[in-house]
Amino acid sequence: MRLLLRVLAPLFGLLVAVAGLALVVETVTAWVAPSSSPLVVPWPAWRTAVEGLTWQSGSVRVAAVVVGVIGLFVLLIALLARRHDVFLADPVPEVTVTTSPRSLARAVGHEVRSHDDVVSASVVASSSKITVKAATLDPAEGVRAAVRDRVEQMLVRLPLARRPRVAVSVTTTKGVK
Template sequence: MRLLLRVLAPLLGLALAVVGLAIVVETVTLWVAPASSPLIVPWPSWRTAIEGLTWQSGVVRGVAIGVGVVGLLVLLLGLVARRHDVYLADPVPEVTVTTSPRSLARAVGHEVRSHEDVVSASVVATTKRITVKASTLDPADTVRDAVRARVDELLGRLPLARRPRVAVSVTTTKGVK
């Protein structure tokens, strides 16, 4: 979602800048050479079409509803895309300590990869859940228990305000040991 906002924000800004530039160009053209106006936007024909509309017109209400819906979608997108911090235990009441889910995933991944039987691992962390996917050359069941124990031990050492659920899956890969 944050990626979508990072793409959407410059595009909306660019669109507003183009509209603003078109207004400036049309205004200057009308002041300097009224006979050659309009230059880009056919505003005289638009003005005659809009003159007959009132606030009770269906077109005006439809446009207002459409703008409102798009505005609500952008607002919801912004609220959903906010940063979801992982809260740590506060050392004192006046201080709030947080970390990012990426940092938590990095710490868990480092701990999992340090296990001697783990060949590779990927970790995804959110505020509510940590998902560990590891590969091993040994039987997956024994390594899964050891990896889960390591992750639980690490989460016990971290001063997390709320402990996330942990899901560990281990697959056995073929290879020379």
């Protein structure tokens, strides 16, 4: 989503800059030579077309709906593209400390993989939840409790401002032990 916003923002800015430049050029042309035809934008023809429109006209309502939908689309993209930081306890009131969900997942994953009975693990983290999926050669239930305790102990050591929920699932894989 952030990639889409990074592409749309410069395009929208370029569109506004071109429209502003056209407005300046047309305004200066109208001041300097009021009797000459428009330089870039055919605004006299547009003005005569728009003079007959009212707020009840179908084309005005369609244009309003289209502009509203585009605005809501851009707003939705901007809201979804925000950073999803994990806040840590502030050392002093003037300092805010954050980490990325990826860094938190990497730290938890390293801790889970260091367990002797875990063969492989994947971790997904956010500020509200950490999901651990691990594989083991031993019975899954015993390893699940050990992995969950290990993750909980690690979260106690981290200075997280808000403690995320932990979900652990362990599957038993077949292999030579």
